[in-house]
Amino acid sequence: MLATITVHSWDELQQALFADSWNEDLGRYRSRFAFRGLSDVSYRLETTLMRLGGPYAELEHHLLRNFKKYAHQRVVERDSIWHWLSVAQHYGLPTRLLDWTYSPFIAMHFATANIEKSDIDGVVWAVNYVKAHQLLPDVLRHKLEQEGANVLTVEMLTEVISSLSELDGIARDDVALFFEPPSIDDRIVNQFAFCSVMTSPGMALDSWLANHPETGRKIIIPAALKWEIRDKLDQANITERVLFPGLDGLSRWLKRHYSPR
Template structure:
């Protein structure tokens, strides 16, 4: 069973840290990417897909204009993957999805929106090492040469230097994970990285259902969310830490002092504005 419904906070912790023992090095080092969702019914759709219409053809126009209007100091290197990472981080619709190495950060995003505490949440866990073993041989070789489990933008700029090169991989239905540069404290504090599909019209869900051995989806019952949220706050896993700055501070305080009643929470959310952008 790839979907696991937990019934307690302790059971959730056990499932999130399952399979983290690494026999080769004798350490607990998980090989999973985590993504927390406030609603278990949400799919793994990219922001590019959510545009609707002929979104795949719009991708190159979005990137071209982002590069044209962005200040050149926005990226360390004028290379394709540097621009993609910056664009994703600053909210441009892309084929990337946000993930985190941290189970606790994923728990935060599954429980950050108190107006959805009447709905089950979910945390997706995907083994990125096993995912990369399914890549075409040249990309596998690149990881092996570097002794790495996840791509950096530098590695991908060498192996897949343009959007057209990425598009050429579509026939392989490839999925990969990459770490962005540490361009901002939010990326560092959220322990964030991204997934990318070679075909922008295929969801990661499609890929995962073809490879059931590499993932699981942990369902968080609605009735557990308040306990998880309070324990995360006590552990300092909050917007104040994950979104450094006054916007994160304001969101943390607003949520912290919001009433538990769902109807009142919806009113507070409506008055208070939008959530900040996220990385995982």
């Protein structure tokens, strides 16, 4: 069963988020976890493609085909499926990608930023991407070993998988891949962001984690703790103003900052 931890204080939350971050080989505290914060504990790890509803798996190819057709060719560095998926996800197209961050604090932000959900328990999901990648097919594991990397890049993936149909057929069982998208703009950089993708468009990552509980944990943030976390994050400058550079992020930060509790 997937480990589920309910924290009751700021200190307990830090301990849960930074657990297992000691790397004996490096002699450093270097976590191997991907984090994703959600404002409602009932939310699943479903992609925007899944939330589209209907025959979404059949529509995936059409969505991306038309995005490529109508988007300016210069929006991608290279004409590869992984560059197109990264850009499409960034600009809001429903895709099978899921956004994650290396930063526990940024995950905490997304778990507490929606003050309309302040009376509902939040959650931070943590997935050990090194353990997840031990389940990858040989061709992808060898690519990681060849590069001496723990997380894939769009360049590495492009050398191995050139289409969605190849991705669907690369493994007998569903597997989760974590990769770093191109640094399209400051939002990706400031959010310390990277992505996961399943080899099947119909597999939600929380369902996959239930089958591989050794790869992650679920950290529940009670509603009563949210305001303390939110205020401390604001003082640490983990805000919309930083994570969404520009006037839209500034406006979102000010709206939340001046809203009554």
